[in-house]
Amino acid sequence: MKTEKDIEEILDNVKIPSDEEVEAAGMRFDRRIRRLRMRRRVMWATGSVAAVLCCGLVFTSLWMNRGVKENLGVVGIPRVLTTDHQVVVPTLILADGNKLNLKEREADSTAGKSNIRITDDRVIYDTMPAVREIVYNRLIIPAGFTYNVTLADGTEVTLNAGSSLKYPEIFVGKQREVELSGEAYFSVAKSDIPFEISVGGSKIRVYGTRFNVKERPQKAIETVLIEGKIGFKSPGHKEVRVVPGELVSYDMASAGIKVQPVDVQYATAWLDGVFRYRDKPLDLVLEDISIWYGVSFESREGLDKIEVTMNLNKTTPIDEVVSFLEKITNCKFIEERGHYTVK
Template sequence: MSNERLVWLFKRHLDKLTTPEEEQELFRLIDLPENEPVIRQVMQEAWNEFSPQHPPFTPAEGDRMLRNITRERRRSGWTNGRIWIAAASVTVLIAVAAIMFHRTQPVTISPITQVAPTVQDVAPGSNKAVLTLADGSTVTLDSTGQQVIRQGGVAIRQQGGRLQYDNAATTGAPAYNVLATPRGGQFRITLPDGTGVWLNAASSLRYPTAFTGTDRTVELDGEAYFEVAADRRLFHVKARGMEVTVFGTRFNIMAYADEQLVKTTLVEGKVKVAGKTTANILEPGQQARLAPGGELSVVPVNTADELAWKNGWFVFQDADIATVMRQLSRWYNVEVSYEGPVSKELFSGKIGRTLTLSQVLQGLAQSNVHSRMEEGKRIIILP
């Protein structure tokens, strides 16, 4: 029973949910020598949860780090329990805040702890968007808003970073609204049919206030994840020359104007993806890619990587620095320029979307990507 209680308290501590009384109980349990194996196990589980594919250091290196923390804390007179809490917290902090970046040619990168933001810094993106109604009026949305927006007979409810349309029957021609996120913003919307859509930064979705016809059609610019509500009517997404047709399924579409490819990734169900001249049926785990010339191809992908943005991460696999910086520029609302030739090296890794920009840039510097920031709104990549 004590082990179960210890694991429960430890996980609450990592989530910063413990009360002062629970903290004291946790310290007492950790101070018991027989509980050390349990602590190591729960630390390892937490570590694996944050970085199962790209651990920034080996178990041996992790043990050395823990020993160093233990030795340092004992100099300050901490109890064993407080030493283990500090060590565990630092380990998980590194897992969350680390930029586990490496070149495709094997290079050892030291783990990067979270550092204090510089005076000149940029906060990560947040829940914010602009809703444009059919009459052209606009409503600014953010993570704190609680309101009901009336449009004819339609009620649009905002609860923080989410917008929801009442699924009420309407007559006559439907009105069209546009939900647009700025650079540095994201937002979630539930459409009139119950379909859930998560909009990434610098994206917009045009949709009717009611689906009254024989099918359901929306238009996307940018990136969004869809969980389409089951319905006898087909659901269509039009995005920069690609059209995706589904019944009920989960998928992601990336269709930014500054990206070379338009990509649809299927997570669950089945969809038909059409370009100008060809069409393909996707199975879960496949991605359709539409090239500028209209060529449509299908490749297998890791769907978790493709949806990482929705879950608070940037994940890159063999990406050049320009690809990396395009994603960062959208999320932090900054411009990027290059001084000298652009590196052709490819990178793989994982970056937390909750980091400040200065923390991200310091992490990239560990992978030999050097930069400077001007006036908080421009990043210059140095040769």
Template sequence: MEQQQEKIFQLYIQQLTGHLSEEEEAYVQRMLAEDPAFAATWAALEAEGKEMDVQGYLHRVDEQAALQQLQQRSLRPASRKRWLAAAAVLLLLLSGGYFFFRSTPATPPLAQIKPPVQLLLANGRQINLDNDSAVRTVSNATLTTGNNMLRYESADTAMNTLQVPAGASYRLMLSDGTEVWLNAATSMRFPFHFSGGSREVYVSGEAYFKVAKHPQQPFTVHTPLTNIQVLGTAFNVNTYHNGNVRTSLVEGKVITSAANGLQTTLQPGYQSDYSAATGFAASRFDEEEVLSWINGVYYFHHMPLPELAAAASRFYGITIVTDPQKHARTATTGIMERDKLSAFLNDLETTAQVKYSYKDGVLHLE
């Protein structure tokens, strides 16, 4: 029954957006006449769509504004209007109206108890950080948490580690006034207090830095493959992909270097990709797209399904797998929003014809 409802919904979306084939139109008309359950579901969708003024919404969609909002710049112009219309309706219906006619949820209960953000002190003590506003004294530091952020006061120069699990993000205010946003599955080593003539931290994962300017105390971010040297600037660093480090400069100036002596200097609006095999390669980047994760959004463009499964696992904090051989040539474009896994899966099913199932704590894309 559930698969039938999924199929009806997809056909309804295709009809709304004007790309229902003649064969599919004939199938819909036949089912409306012969299958009372099909007809009831279709009528319920039409009623909900009328109440939500879906057709009016489609006519009012500003194509260029929607294009900018969804960052689908890589689509061919001829296909943009159809894709955006489908996306607009999908987002509209999936946000509420779609589930009204289902007797059981489309997606199995995927909510899991996720590990908390943790602060590992230099003395070995582990502290769970939650979103509740709190002030606590631990060892020789005063920690203030709230609104997904940590501030502290301490003169300790020993290195601590902040660990952000998959499915989460966190913000950190360093003692010098530098702000750091840490993405899912990211860790950062840092001292409570910077001493001497330098400020140094170590990052694995993805983080965005707004570095406070202290010319007499240069700031260095160490990654598994590179070092990023700054005085005062804003940039994003991504080490998610093994063997590659991407540094995207928003403002200021940075010098990023590797252990083999290679280095490159970045200007605002440019990013560098480094790999041990090819060295540094610079290119322009879209700031809104690169930094969207800070607001809980992730854009993907023509991404192979196995790669998307890995990215979605990290983003949503749930294990997602797929058959790399079966879907080696399956690629899709779209958007993920934090805490909206069901919408992402239904969108994926509609746009890429990918089914999904949930078993033993693992989400399978089929």
């Protein structure tokens, strides 16, 4: 029979998890439960007529590309991400390296910065007088989230999942510069000082405007102008001026630039929490789904020839999204531990 001393020795050797370990485990569990309980809301603006048209488009696309099915080849759609894989919630990294979990309300008090305020879904920076030194913060948004930041000059930015933004706490001197990785919607405060965004080796110069920027790593940079004016400059090219309602895209492989008119509602649909596409190539649709849900797809060639028209809420569980795509594209998705093979 064990004595009281023996029991005390056993208890001393029991490892009790730290508060940080318990918190991290809780966040992982909460994230899984949240995904499993996502409500499905499929919105078709034109009802059954739209469904018939969609089926017709898919059938036509599959018929025109029926020969492609025999030409199989494996192409990888990148799993995401430009962000830190260890980040599971929106996270703010301060200049001193301190990391703040932005889903915790107490982050407001732990920031320790008089010019930073944190609310439920936004970081707000206030201008501080007599600041000369530029210090940078970095906002990281993982899969399954979007988040907002109001910069010190009043510029408002919404970041999509799988994105990060590096920016100064306070803009100093005659420059307003930020660095984007991923996708974001900007509403830039008007000023005589130009606002410049570095993204994927290219630069976007702004003078007070609203626009959407999307980087497809190692593939393309796409910018859609909603209001105002911007200048887009990529390596080896002169600055290209864009007017509202236009898309400027830079192809990293060919180093080519293309400007074309677009329907801006599709470029900004993610702000409304939906996947909204009209005649969008399936491979590009899968890229967006990969980033939002944090999954990966390995597919055959020819998916860029299949066009998808759909309107799905982003709260739809991933298995239901995949099932829906199977029905409208005649493709088969085989899942194993978050990785999908498309046949």
